[in-house]
Amino acid sequence: MTELKIQHILTLSYLLSKGAKHNYVSITTSSLGKNIKKSQQAASKHLLELEQNQFIERIINGRNISVKITSKGFxxxxxxxxxxxxxxxxxxxxxxxKGTLVSGMGEGAYYMGLSGYTKQFKSKIGYVPFPGTLNVRLDQKIYQEAIKQFDTLDGVKIESFSDGMRTYGWVKCFQAKLNNSINCKLIILERTHHDDSIIELISKVCIRKSGKLKEGSKISIKIPIPS
Incomplete structure (x- = not known):
C-alpha cells in the first residue's frame, strides 16, 4: 500500500478546504502552487503523483482541471x-x-520589599514574598532558550509604578515548583541587571532554608504553561 508523502499533505489540505472530499473542484496549477507556496511545476507534479497513487481523481478538459479526493486519500x-x-x-x-544556585547582589530584597510591589503581590498572588530572590544560573543553552517563551506568555502581572523620584518596572509571575517540593514563582522582570542565563524565583518562604540549598546547589524547576 502506497503511503502519503509529506510533500503532498499541503496539496491535499488545500483541496479539502476547497470542498474536494465530495465534489470535483476546479483548480489551476498556478493557483495551487501559490496557495501551497510552491512553484507551478511542483504543484503540477504533486497532482500527477497523487493521481498515480490513487489519492485523487482528475478530470482534464483542455486547460481546465477538476480534482476530487478519493476515499483512500481522505x-x-x-x-x-x-x-x-x-x-x-x-x-x-x-x-x-535546570541550573545552579548562585548568589545575587542583594538587590532583590530591596526591590521586592518596595510597597508599590508588596501591595500588588498581596492582592494578586496572595502573599508578600520572602525578602529577596533566589537566583538560578541556567548552565545549558537549551534552558536559556526555553525560558525566552515566558517573555510573551501571560503571567500574573505586577504593574510598574513610580515613587515620585523614579519608575520601577513591571514584574510577571509564573507558578513554579523547585526540586519537586517547594512552591514558588518564576518572575520575569521588565528591567534586570542579569543576563539571559540567570532567572529569579520568589516564594512565601525562604527557599534557601526550606530547600537546604547553598551556593552551587543543583536546581530543577517545573513551570506549568498558562492556559
Missing part, C-alpha cells in the same frame, strides 16, 4: 489528523529548567 488524511491530535494532546504541560 482516509490517509484522517490517519494523519489522528496522529497529530494524539501528539498535541500528549504535550508536556510544563517547562522544566
Amino acid at each position: 482516509s490517509e488524511m484522517v490517519k494523519l489528523s489522528a496522529i497529530l491530535k494524539k501528539s498535541l494532546e500528549s504535550l508536556p504541560s510544563f517547562v522544566e529548567l
Whole structure:
C-alpha cells in the first residue's frame, strides 16, 4: 500500500478546504502552487503523483482541471489528523529548567520589599514574598532558550509604578515548583541587571532554608504553561 508523502499533505489540505472530499473542484496549477507556496511545476507534479497513487481523481478538459479526493486519500488524511491530535494532546504541560544556585547582589530584597510591589503581590498572588530572590544560573543553552517563551506568555502581572523620584518596572509571575517540593514563582522582570542565563524565583518562604540549598546547589524547576 502506497503511503502519503509529506510533500503532498499541503496539496491535499488545500483541496479539502476547497470542498474536494465530495465534489470535483476546479483548480489551476498556478493557483495551487501559490496557495501551497510552491512553484507551478511542483504543484503540477504533486497532482500527477497523487493521481498515480490513487489519492485523487482528475478530470482534464483542455486547460481546465477538476480534482476530487478519493476515499483512500481522505482516509490517509484522517490517519494523519489522528496522529497529530494524539501528539498535541500528549504535550508536556510544563517547562522544566535546570541550573545552579548562585548568589545575587542583594538587590532583590530591596526591590521586592518596595510597597508599590508588596501591595500588588498581596492582592494578586496572595502573599508578600520572602525578602529577596533566589537566583538560578541556567548552565545549558537549551534552558536559556526555553525560558525566552515566558517573555510573551501571560503571567500574573505586577504593574510598574513610580515613587515620585523614579519608575520601577513591571514584574510577571509564573507558578513554579523547585526540586519537586517547594512552591514558588518564576518572575520575569521588565528591567534586570542579569543576563539571559540567570532567572529569579520568589516564594512565601525562604527557599534557601526550606530547600537546604547553598551556593552551587543543583536546581530543577517545573513551570506549568498558562492556559
